[in-house]
Amino acid sequence: MQVVSANRLSDGTVVYLDSNGNWVESLAAAAVFSTEPETEAGLHQAQAAIAENKVVDALAVPVEQGTDGLHAISLRNAIRELGPTVAYKTSPSVDHDGFGSNRSKAMNAIDSKNPERDLREKPVSAFSHPALTARS
Numbered sequence: 001m002q003v004v005s006a007n008r009l010s011d012g013t014v015v016y017l018d019s020n021g022n023w024v025e026s027l028a029a030a031a032v033f034s035t036e037p038e039t040e041a042g043l044h045q046a047q048a049a050i051a052e053n054k055v056v057d058a059l060a061v062p063v064e065q066g067t068d069g070l071h072a073i074s075l076r077n078a079i080r081e082l083g084p085t086v087a088y089k090t091s092p093s094v095d096h097d098g099f100g101s102n103r104s105k106a107m108n109a110i111d112s113k114n115p116e117r118d119l120r121e122k123p124v125s126a127f128s129h130p131a132l133t134a135r136s
Contacts, residue, residue, distance in 0.1 A: 001063050003030040003070070004042040005077065006055035014080045015055060017042050023055060027081050028069050033060070 004017040015023040016030030024030065033039040039060050046058030062073045072078045 001065070002033045002039045002042075002060045003027065003063050004033070004039070004046050004058060005030075005061045005080065006046055006049070006058040009053055009056050014083070017045060021045055023049065027063070027072070030063075030070065032063065032070070 006015055006017075006023065007013065008015045008023060013025060015025055016027055018024045018029050019031040031042065033042050043058060043060060046055065049055045050058060061077045063070045064073055072081050
């Protein structure tokens, strides 16, 4: 048994081809292909979606039926099935100049606008919590 998986081009989300030819985020809603010709037909549909700039990196993913639904057999695709392993920003762009604006200059040890640090400043510890800093 296999499903066709890809990444949606607009946001990178893992998607699966369903029986209506749509791309869905749920593995449970994916079309399951039992034969090689069915899988090839699904991959052919994926190639059309790639040409339309809807998805990228389409592939056939072996799955198995568990007591709680479909699951990818390979570790790579099992991880993809669960979603991102790190949080990523999906909101509109953030004004990074606002971050750290109420911190002292000494706390801003790395300043992207001025890569040279004033040599008279005392170096700032990389650890923000006092218990993690070396005691002199």
